Amino acid sequence: MPTLLAIETSCDETAAAVLQGFGDVLAHEIFSQAEIHSEFGGVVPEVASRNHLVSAPTIINLVLEKAGVQIGDLDAVAATTGPGLAAALLVGAATAKGLCIGAGKPFLAINHIEGHLLSPFFGYEKIPSHTAMVVSGGHTLLLDVEGFGSYRLLGRTLDDAAGEAFDKVAKLLGLGYPGGIEIDRLSRSGNPARFDFPRGMIDSGDLDFSFSGLKTAVRIFLEKHGAPTAADLPDICASFQAAVTDVLLSKLFKAARQNNRRRLSLSGGVSANSSLRSRAIHRAADEGLEIHFPPPGLLTDNALMIAFAAAHHLAAGHLDPIETEITPNFNPDALLRSA
Ligand code: KG4
Numbered sequence: 001m002p003t004l005l006a007i008e009t010s011c012d013e014t015a016a017a018v019l020q021g022f023g024d025v026l027a028h029e030i031f032s033q034a035e036i037h038s039e040f041g042g043v044v045p046e047v048a049s050r051n052h053l054v055s056a057p058t059i060i061n062l063v064l065e066k067a068g069v070q071i072g073d074l075d076a077v078a079a080t081t082g083p084g085l086a087a088a089l090l091v092g093a094a095t096a097k098g099l100c101i102g103a104g105k106p107f108l109a110i111n112h113i114e115g116h117l118l119s120p121f122f123g124y125e126k127i128p129s130h131t132a133m134v135v136s137g138g139h140t141l142l143l144d145v146e147g148f149g150s151y152r153l154l155g156r157t158l159d160d161a162a163g164e165a166f167d168k169v170a171k172l173l174g175l176g177y178p179g180g181i182e183i184d185r186l187s188r189s190g191n192p193a194r195f196d197f198p199r200g201m202i203d204s205g206d207l208d209f210s211f212s213g214l215k216t217a218v219r220i221f222l223e224k225h226g227a228p229t230a231a232d233l234p235d236i237c238a239s240f241q242a243a244v245t246d247v248l249l250s251k252l253f254k255a256a257r258q259n260n261r262r263r264l265s266l267s268g269g270v271s272a273n274s275s276l277r278s279r280a281i282h283r284a285a286d287e288g289l290e291i292h293f294p295p296p297g298l299l300t301d302n303a304l305m306i307a308f309a310a311a312h313h314l315a316a317g318h319l320d321p322i323e324t325e326i327t328p329n330f331n332p333d334a335l336l337r338s339a
């Protein structure tokens, strides 16, 4: 079974993992910079890149040591090459390439979205056909998946990503960064039906999304009513969260129906949302559908999902030239071609 080292530095997590085969986790570590960036109210690319430069060698040594593996034992080294912040991606990609050159190992350039997309099937040697929703801080995508490497884009956000909406609304509410988890926590004691926020594009007839109108609606609401009282805050959070969740679930289940899929997946940081998860699980059970989420620890950015995608590429005989560029912007064609 091949042993892979994967490095993930697309945003503000420096992560590394050593994976054997498709699911034997030898080591996996994440150094989050969230605290550093929270001071700025969001991720500052140059700060992220400088911190990756400091953390990458340490975390790589740590996972190799924990895995009991030497660089010479590896079959390949993989890195996320996009989409993400250019300055951040460069650190992980350059580090991986340096290891490949130094140790004479093959290089694998992995698409971050493909990492999230496959993560609900971590450990699987064969990716089953399904309808997939990737909901992260940077992306909101619906895809039809026939199997590994066979992806069809069904819909995407036309403006903000779902996680971005969570983070921006959290900022408006003074909850700090990243705000998704805080909104989730406060919503548990809130009334989701108290405020009627817009469900953008819920009846658009297609599978695209728009969350900027919802964010604006919350901003206008706060301008009108002033800073929320401690008593109102959970209701505002829960009402906002219900609006996002209604749209995501409506389109996910519609996409599955349209494509005759009996199996669904949800991945990316927002798939950690407790309300989204429980509503998705209930609805899937009601409709007799199978639903998959990433295992704990693989919801937000991590290197294990990159290693898993890399393991599939390696098994399919794919390797990437050492000259491979980074691709900071999301390009659906690159994802669809990536396998
Ligand atoms: O997948 P991820 O780690 O990074 C990207 O690739 O963008 O996702 C991060 C996003 C952030 O926007 C964060 O606020 C959101 O996931 N998030 C959540 C929750 N946990 C993380 N959003 C809602 N509820 C949560 N529990």
Ligand code: ZN
Binding pocket: 112, 116, 136, 137, 268, 269, 300, 301
């Ligand atoms: Zn991500």
